[in-house]
Amino acid sequence: MIVQGTVIFHGNARGMPLFLTAPLSFYGGVDPHTGHIIQHGHPQHGQCIAGRILVLDASTGSTVGTWTILRMRKNRVAPAGIITHHCDPVLAAGSIIAKIPHIDGIPSSALGTSMTSIAGAEVISGASETAAPFHERENRTQDSGGIILKLGGSLITEKESLTPKIHERRLHNLAAALSQTTVPMVIVHGAGSFGHGPVQRMGLLNRTPGPDTSRGWSEVMSLQYALNNEVAHALRVAGLAPWPLQSELIAGPWASPLWGRQMLMETLTHGLVPLLYGSPELAPDGTFDILSGDTIVAACARLLGWKTIIHLTDVRGVYASPVDFTGDPIPFIYADEPPPNLTPGSSKPDVTGGMSGKLSPLLALALCGVTSHIVSGEEPDVIHRILSGEQVGTTITVTRHWRGKS
Known part of the structure; x- marks a missing residue:
């Protein structure tokens, strides 16, 4: 079905449709931090519009x-x-200032149950303004058909090393395992000893702006390119076709949700594996910060609408007392319950928040229906086991009741 309407804001967008069966008040009805519908009594209460x-x-x-x-x-x-x-004028103004592609004037009959079975929808501005279903791509790059993999820096590098050093055995074993994965995937890797140690040693996060500070950040950025090249090489040797992307276009202050999503989708469509990485970022105000791999993972999940994230780390999951990794990790963490009290448990340098820094964005994503898994990258066949429904490591999901637990 193709229907025509009037453009409110030009642009192209593609995603899974969310049909609202009652009017929505954005102020007070949508959480601006999570995209979660919180309007009391709304039929789609609890849905995420991100x-x-x-x-x-x-x-x-x-x-x-x-x-x-x-x-x-x-x-x-x-x-x-x-x-x-x-x-109404409120929604029109919001679409325009937020630069969200918007088509109005679609007949009510076309918004009803006759369209609820479509696999997706797209808004396209061109010679004519249209809204239409889009069909599932042959390589299953539709919303729920892929996984986002985070390769922890502490897994693929010797993170405690005083100088940047690859953990060759782990990296090549991981690449071989990933080459057996049959679902579409986006890979994000951390910096490990190529980032955290140098940033701490040079004190870059506490330095005042100046030539020496800029040179320091430049050195760290160059190290990220070197590490990314090593990861890409290992993946190619294993038979994959990695396609490194500039992470700042996906997440951070310079990111464009529209172009970021399109770039990811086009890369996947051509049989390539998007490969992103944590790195320094230069903010619009001229200050430096760190764009962490965990932030990039969350951005990819929102842009693609994929529902599975797997964090491959050097530990078996999340521990309430991570000083001792000999016990079992916490099996489930639920977004609608207080998070576990984590204590710092690693002497390895970490300037992006460690395990606590991972949990915050994953809990927010859980409210939008994303399930995340934090597991050891050295667990045998761990990705296949998770995709087969086995509980491994720590699983972060929305609610205990949704899991069917008592």
Whole structure:
């Protein structure tokens, strides 16, 4: 089915549709930090609109809703596109200032049950403004059909080393295991001894701006290119076709959700494996910071709408007392319950928050239906076991009741 309407904001977007069966108030009805519908009594309460094609008859509520939509865009949890029958000024202004592709004037009959079975939808601005289903790609790059893999820096490098050093055995064993994976995947790797140690030794996070600081960050950035090249080489030797991408285009202050998603999808469509990595970032105000691999993983999940994240680390999962890794890890962590109290448990340098830094974005993603697994990268056949439904390591999901646990 192809239907025509009036463009509110030009652009291209693609994603799984989310049909709203009642008007939505963005102000007070949507959490601008997670994209979660929180409007009391709304039929779609609890759904996450981040990265979706939002299909609704009309919106309602305060003019502050425009501000909410902009906040969602800045937090990278805004819808990928919007299709409406009757667009009020609040939603129109929000679409424009947040730069969300939006088509209005679609007949109400086309927004109803006759469209609810489609696999996806796209909003396209061109010679004519259209909204239409899109079909599942042959290589299964549709929303729920892939996995996002994080290769921990402490796994693929000698993270405690005073100088940058690859853990050759682990890296090549991982590459061989990944080559047996049959589902589409995006790979993100950490910096390990190529990043955390140098940043700490040079004190870059505490330095005042100046030529020496810039040279220090430049050195660290060059190390990330070197590590990424080593990872890409190992993957190619194993038979994969990695395609390194500039991480700042996917996450961080320079990222574009529209182009980031399109870049990932096109890479996957051509049989390539997107390969991203944590690295220094230069903010618009001229300051330096670190774009962590964990942040990039969360951004990829939102952009693609994929529902499975696997963190491959040098430990077997999340521990309440990580000083002693001899016991069993916490099997489940639920987003609707207080997170476990983690204590620092590693002497390895880490400037991006360690295990606690991983959990925060994963818990937010769990509210949007994403299930994450933190496991040892040295567990035999661990990816296949997870995809087969086996519980391995620590699983982060939305609620205990959803898992069917008592």
